[in-house]
Amino acid sequence: MESCFQTLNWEISSMKYAMYQEIKDQPISLRRTIESEKRHMEYISKEFLNLDKIFLIGCGSSISTCYTIRDAIKSLSDINIDVQTGFDFTDHQYLVKDSNMGVILTSQSGETSDTLSALRKAKEYNLKTVAITNVSDSSMAKEADDAIITLCGEEVAILGTKTYVTQLFALYVIFFNMIKTKESEEILTQLYTVPDLIEEAIETTEEKSKEIARINKDVDLFYCMGSGLNFGLAYKLAMTMFMEGALKHACPVYSGEFRHGLIERVEKGVTVVFLKAGNNFDDVTNRAIKFCEDLEVNSILFNLNDYADIHPLLTPFALIVPLEWFIYHLSIYNNEDPGSTRHIGKIRY
Numbered sequence: 001m002e003s004c005f006q007t008l009n010w011e012i013s014s015m016k017y018a019m020y021q022e023i024k025d026q027p028i029s030l031r032r033t034i035e036s037e038k039r040h041m042e043y044i045s046k047e048f049l050n051l052d053k054i055f056l057i058g059c060g061s062s063i064s065t066c067y068t069i070r071d072a073i074k075s076l077s078d079i080n081i082d083v084q085t086g087f088d089f090t091d092h093q094y095l096v097k098d099s100n101m102g103v104i105l106t107s108q109s110g111e112t113s114d115t116l117s118a119l120r121k122a123k124e125y126n127l128k129t130v131a132i133t134n135v136s137d138s139s140m141a142k143e144a145d146d147a148i149i150t151l152c153g154e155e156v157a158i159l160g161t162k163t164y165v166t167q168l169f170a171l172y173v174i175f176f177n178m179i180k181t182k183e184s185e186e187i188l189t190q191l192y193t194v195p196d197l198i199e200e201a202i203e204t205t206e207e208k209s210k211e212i213a214r215i216n217k218d219v220d221l222f223y224c225m226g227s228g229l230n231f232g233l234a235y236k237l238a239m240t241m242f243m244e245g246a247l248k249h250a251c252p253v254y255s256g257e258f259r260h261g262l263i264e265r266v267e268k269g270v271t272v273v274f275l276k277a278g279n280n281f282d283d284v285t286n287r288a289i290k291f292c293e294d295l296e297v298n299s300i301l302f303n304l305n306d307y308a309d310i311h312p313l314l315t316p317f318a319l320i321v322p323l324e325w326f327i328y329h330l331s332i333y334n335n336e337d338p339g340s341t342r343h344i345g346k347i348r349y
């Protein structure tokens, strides 16, 4: 498949860090990917429909999309999905040759060694494999049985912006096409409004997020909490956005686990970022928010209802841009380039 890099000619402003332009590139990346890969994703959806089990493999930003789709569809269907890191799949997964299972490997670069070795193991056991990657001539794109190529152009910022939304989008198309209910069809219809939604959020959410960043610029540790499908986003926020991007300490917490650890640490001076979908997934998150309020914890709330009027199972698409602006400006307030890296590059160790 022809590389998309030569055809994209976006101007990178020399005055801003790479992440700035990459936030802005998200709508065009989505539109190009939809135009080029929509039918292909629907085909993969059919191919994977009758499998006994589907493994989703990735790491960092890429595994966060796997957690999100797993948790988004589990309230609507009993599709058997198992999310694993490449290392776990390679080192600890028992497999039987020729079993009726499939593996979807998510990787911006298509080269991450742990995910690549999982692909090679899946092939050794003759399982169906599909890579979702941003690099059309990467090892994963070449070695998997099939590959969905996200057309984002080069992504420089370490934490993953446009590759995150397009990868997540591809997983939604694949899995929501497997569920034929009225609700899933409504979600699929709304999914195709996401490029417009993101375009609008890029224009309208920066100032508010910048202010949140200013207020919290000296915070050292951010706990990131969500339940249901928002756990995947909380994971991405902590692992790649705060730690890799803003170089701040952070820890993802599943809201259901709040009272088994973090509850003993919350007090005035501790900061918790809550992600809310505004539906009944949020019961346990709401209880944690109330508990923290009573203890004067520094709570930062990103709630779907404040940003978009879409189905709660699409929440990550509505919250990602305000979160990106928050991380972008938090980094600037701390004199850090949000896209740079200290020890690990875009192409891995």
Ligand SMILES: N[C@@H]1[C@@H](O)[C@H](O)[C@@H](COP(=O)(O)O)O[C@@H]1O
Residues within 6 Å of the ligand: 059, 060, 061, 062, 106, 107, 108, 109, 110, 111, 112, 115, 158, 159, 160, 240, 244, 344, 345, 346, 348
């Ligand atoms: N520092 C990077 C992360 O930012 C990235 O999310 C992850 C997965 O990379 P890829 O999606 O290319 O497999 O690898 C590294 O850990």
